[in-house]
Amino acid sequence: MDAKDILGLPKNQIPIPQEKKSRLPKDSQRKSDGISREVYALTGGLAPLMPAIDVSQLKKRPPSDEKITWQWLPFSSSARKDDLQLFHWVRVVNGVPPKGDYAFAKYNKSVDIIKYTDEEYNKCLTDPGWTKGETDQLFELCEKFDLRFIVIADRFPSSHTVEELKDRYYSVSRALVAARATSSGDAAGHPLVKGPYNMQHEVERKRALSMVLSQTKQQERKDIEVLAEAKRIIESRIAAKAAGETELRVTGTADPGHSEKALGSGDLIVPGSLSGAAAPPIPITDYASTLTSLKLLRVYLRTYALDQMVQAVSSSAGLRTIKRIEQTLKELGVNLKPKVPTKAVCAEHLELRKEILTLLNLQKQLQYKEAEGTSIDDSLYMEAMGAPKRTPHGDQDRAFMAEPVAFGGDRPVKKDHKRKGSAGQSPLQSKRPRKMKAPDL
Amino acid sequence: MSSSTTRKPGENASPSPSPSPNPNPPEESGSSIKRIKITKSSEDPDKKKVVVTSAGKRLKDVEISVPIVYGTIAFYLGRKASESQSHKWTVYVRGATNEDLGVVVKRVVFQLHPSFNNPTRVIENPPFELSECGWGEFEIAISLFFHTDACDKQLDLYHHLKLYPEEESGPQSTKKPVVVESYDEVVFPDPSEAFFARVQNHPAVNVPRLPPGLNLPTPVPTETVNERERGDTKDHALNQWFMNFSEADELLKLAAARQQVQAHIIKLRRQLSVMDGMHQLPKQASAYE
Numbered sequence: 205m206d207a208k209d210i211l212g213l214p215k216n217q218i219p220i221p222q223e224k225k226s227r228l229p230k231d232s233q234r235k236s237d238g239i240s241r242e243v244y245a246l247t248g249g250l251a252p253l254m255p256a257i258d259v260s261q262l263k264k265r266p267p268s269d270e271k272i273t274w275q276w277l278p279f280s281s282s283a284r285k286d287d288l289q290l291f292h293w294v295r296v297v298n299g300v301p302p303k304g305d306y307a308f309a310k311y312n313k314s315v316d317i318i319k320y321t322d323e324e325y326n327k328c329l330t331d332p333g334w335t336k337g338e339t340d341q342l343f344e345l346c347e348k349f350d351l352r353f354i355v356i357a358d359r360f361p362s363s364h365t366v367e368e369l370k371d372r373y374y375s376v377s378r379a380l381v382a383a384r385a386t387s388s389g390d391a392a393g394h395p396l397v398k399g400p401y402n403m404q405h406e407v408e409r410k411r412a413l414s415m416v417l418s419q420t421k422q423q424e425r426k427d428i429e430v431l432a433e434a435k436r437i438i439e440s441r442i443a444a445k446a447a448g449e450t451e452l453r454v455t456g457t458a459d460p461g462h463s464e465k466a467l468g469s470g471d472l473i474v475p476g477s478l479s480g481a482a483a484p485p486i487p488i489t490d491y492a493s494t495l496t497s498l499k500l501l502r503v504y505l506r507t508y509a510l511d512q513m514v515q516a517v518s519s520s521a522g523l524r525t526i527k528r529i530e531q532t533l534k535e536l537g538v539n540l541k542p543k544v545p546t547k548a549v550c551a552e553h554l555e556l557r558k559e560i561l562t563l564l565n566l567q568k569q570l571q572y573k574e575a576e577g578t579s580i581d582d583s584l585y586m587e588a589m590g591a592p593k594r595t596p597h598g599d600q601d602r603a604f605m606a607e608p609v610a611f612g613g614d615r616p617v618k619k620d621h622k623r624k625g626s627a628g629q630s631p632l633q634s635k636r637p638r639k640m641k642a643p644d645l
Numbered sequence: 646m647s648s649s650t651t652r653k654p655g656e657n658a659s660p661s662p663s664p665s666p667n668p669n670p671p672e673e674s675g676s677s678i679k680r681i682k683i684t685k686s687s688e689d690p691d692k693k694k695v696v697v698t699s700a701g702k703r704l705k706d707v708e709i710s711v712p713i714v715y716g717t718i719a720f721y722l723g724r725k726a727s728e729s730q731s732h733k734w735t736v737y738v739r740g741a742t743n744e745d746l747g748v749v750v751k752r753v754v755f756q757l758h759p760s761f762n763n764p765t766r767v768i769e770n771p772p773f774e775l776s777e778c779g780w781g782e783f784e785i786a787i788s789l790f791f792h793t794d795a796c797d798k799q800l801d802l803y804h805h806l807k808l809y810p811e812e813e814s815g816p817q818s819t820k821k822p823v824v825v826e827s828y829d830e831v832v833f834p835d836p837s838e839a840f841f842a843r844v845q846n847h848p849a850v851n852v853p854r855l856p857p858g859l860n861l862p863t864p865v866p867t868e869t870v871n872e873r874e875r876g877d878t879k880d881h882a883l884n885q886w887f888m889n890f891s892e893a894d895e896l897l898k899l900a901a902a903r904q905q906v907q908a909h910i911i912k913l914r915r916q917l918s919v920m921d922g923m924h925q926l927p928k929q930a931s932a933y934e
Contacts, residue, residue, distance in 0.1 A: 425919075432922035499834045503796040506710065506830035536902040544828050544892045547710065552899040559906045566913040573920045 271298050281306035317347045318380045328379050334372055338362065346373055367403050367410075374401035490516040507541065510550045517558055525564060532560045702838045704859075709833040709841065710851045711749050712741035715787060716826035718886050719808045722778075723819035730778040732808045735883060736785050737774030741828060741890060744849035745876030747771035749795055749831070756786035771876030782806050794840040795833060802829070828890040838862055849877075 277294045282305050294301050320329060320343075325336055345356045351373075357366045364372075378396045385394075392398070419427070494516040498509050518526050530540055538556065542549045719734035726732075738753055740746050753773035757764040758781065766775050787802040807825045810817065830851075833840070842861040844850040855861075878884060 429919045432919050436922055501834070502798055503791065503800050503831060503833055505800065505802070506832055509832060532906075533902075536905065538898055538902050539895070542895055542899075544890045544895050546712070546830060546892045549892050549895050549899065552896060552903065556899055556903050556906065559903060559910065563906050563910050563913070566910060566917065570913055570917055570920070573917065 272296070273299075275301070277301060279306055281309045283309040283312035315347070315351045317343060317351075318377050319343070320376070320380055324380065324383065328383050329376050331372070331375075339372065339376065342369060342373060343376075367406050370406070371401055371403040490519050506545045506547070506550055510542070510545060510553065513550075513554050514557060517554065517561065521561060521564075525561070528564055529557055529560050532564070533557070703835045704838060704841055704855070705835055707834075707836060707841070707853055707855070709836045709844065709853075711746070711831040711833075711849060712828070712851065713746065713831060714739050714741050714826050714828050714887070714890065715802055715804060716824065717785070717804060717806050718822045718824050718883050719806070720822045721808075721817035721819050723817075729780055731780045733776065733778050734806060734808065735774055735776040736787070736804065736806065737772065737878075738787060738789065738802075739772060739774075739878045739881075739887070740849045742848065743878045743881070743884065743887070744847070745771050746773065746849055747876040748844055748847045748849055749791055750789050751792045752790045754788040754790070756788070758783040772878050772881065780808075782808050789831070792840075794837055794843065800831060822886060824886045824888065826888045839865065 273296045275294050275296050276291055278289050278291050279294075280289070296302075322336075325339070329339070330336075331339075341361065342356070345359055349355045349359070353366050353370055353373075357364065357369055360369065374396065378400060381394050381396050491513070494512045498504055498512060518529065521529070533540055533556070538553075542553050545553075715736075715738040717734055717736045719732045721732055722730065736755055738746065738750070747770065750771070750773065752770075753768045755766045755768065755775045757766060757777070758779075760781070761777065761779070768775060783806055785804050785806055787804060789800045789802070791797075791800075804825070804827065807823050810823050838861050841852065841855075843864040845852045845861075845864075878887075881887075
């Protein structure tokens with residue numbers, strides 16, 4: 205209908221405003237009252253299954269027979285132990301101020317700290333590393349600071365680590381609970397008894413956590429790699445064992461040989477499948493058709509032929525990828541159009557372009573995989589916990605696991621891919637003295 | 646089988662089975678040509694190297710290439726310069742090794758700016774060049790016409806005439822010209838047998854090695870009356886300004902670049918395989934607890 209309007213066709217001019225009018229009341233009927241049309245449209249124009257807000261309440265006005273005033277009145281809170289008199293605005297209804305305790309007093313919670321008597325201390329709480337005075341101080345601070353051990357450790361006069369303080373506090377409390385329990389059954393149910401504080405474990409845990417946190421990207425990747433390798437070895441060992449078992453049944457010989465084969469083939473399959481997936485097959489039909497079309501020409505220039513082939517190869521890639529290929533060529537010090545386009549040079553140039561395309565596609569794949577893999581950091585920490593006595597990485601000499609290098613240019617990369625100029629790049633990337641060249645035609 | 650790569654034309658380096666006066670496997674000149682697998686065409690009818698078309702027999706999967714250089718050399722006229730004629734320039738098409746292109750090219754037509762009278766200049770004989778005086782830079786269209794046995798279609802090139810040097814280092818020198826040259830190769834795919842036979846020994850032309858036993862017809866020399874003494878540019882007046890085009894440097898650079906890229910591809914593939922292995926770790930982690 206609007207199209208006809210735009211076209212300027214005269215018919216249906218009168219019915220149109222009528223349509224608009226009929227549409228409006230329908231619209232307003234559909235939306236629920238109480239919310240403006242625009243707000244309603246935010247939800248997608250549909251009513252939610254469960255109304256989050258009681259819509260009828262929104263526009264409710266207070267009953268008009270009540271008289272509301274606001275007064276600046278003093279109040280007292282059961283949470284305060286002093287007599288401090290504070291004031292605040294109070295909603296007074298018909299001259300009657302609200303009664304009851306200060307509304308927020310109920311949030312004044314504190315930790316239940318078990319207090320010991322001197323006898324109890326002497327009986328079961330003595331410890332060679334702790335004097336009574338220190339223990340008393342500790343408990344005082346614990347109560348004052350609600351078991352916030354970091355603060356307590358800071359305030360504690362003599363230097364003890366957080367774990368030591370925790371250890372002392374919990375062991376004392378535990379002993380107290382155990383001592384005061386009427387029967388062993390009661391004590392066993394107490395959370396302090398059920399879950400004893402293990403200082404060693406805690407120290408280890410925190411150390412592992414800080415290690416994971418402070419890992420550089422390098423180490424992270426190395427760790428991932430080591431874990432993956434370990435996993436692969438385990439898997440292949442299992443596979444080899446299974447294979448070996450079946451082999452044993454058939455032939456009793458060459459078990460280690462078979463398991464090695466299984467290992468080898470397992471290893472080979474992974475990169476093989478990857479290479480198949482990673483490198484998108486360059487459409488052979490394009491290539492062949494370009495060749496035939498060239499042959500039909502009867503005569504052509506080598507540069508023209510190269511152009512056609514380059515187009516055929518890059519047909520699978522978008523314009524941005526083509527720009528990136530050209531950027532890479534520039535960074536490699538290669539002319540976009542060869543200066544001496546002989547048959548050999550053109551062939552090499554074409555192959556180089558194809559390889560760069562493969563490289564860029566692989567980089568893209570890697571990006572996607574990394575994006576998926578950020579959630580893997582959690583699993584890494586769990587790994588650290590599971591084996592806290594892990595030896596430091598012995599694979600510093602893994603030369604190939606190097607910094608990610610991006611030849612390509614200016615795409616917004618999440619991780620810090622280095623552009624050209626990465627350390628350790630081959631010296632060929634440094635600028636060569638350029639020959640005087642004619643401008644490109 | 647002959648293993649020599651250089652031989653004088655007209656000499657029989659190895660005995661041929663057929664008594665034809667044909668000179669045997671031609672010499673290779675210049676850039677690398679892939680060796681063609683020797684398959685006896687008589688035994689394997691599917692792999693005929695010769696295709697019969699209306700233009701006579703053609704050699705399939707064979708290409709003849711002629712490396713050329715085309716461009717301009719422009720001199721500032723200095724004292725003799727006038728408002729309308731400040732530079733003397735020459736546009737030309739020459740063999741990359743300064744050999745005579747007349748063996749392949751019948752004539753060259755240079756299309757100049759319409760402000761020149763008779764802007765369509767036809768050069769019937771090698772060396773294919775044209776000199777003029779002027780003040781302006783413009784695009785020159787160069788059309789190559791070949792001998793009929795080579796190709797009946799013309800080939801067009803375009804070159805921008807440059808008169809003024811890049812760096813504006815004061816007044817222009819009359820001694821040092823502005824030279825702009827481009828290298829290219831004219832490729833004849835599936836050439837006719839006659840053409841192949843005629844040019845196979847010419848230094849200006851790159852022909853591949855053909856399998857022995859392929860009988861080519863007797864070459865018929867083209868009828869050209871060359872008014873000029875010689876068609877090659879080896880002793881050309883301007884040849885001190887000719888640029889040298891060597892593919893070696895470019896090949897080296899390309900090979901190095903390819904190595905770098907290949908190394909990176911390997912790195913990335915390894916990284917990807919590690920990540921693939923890694924993705925299954927979270928499920929395994931629970932086994933450790």
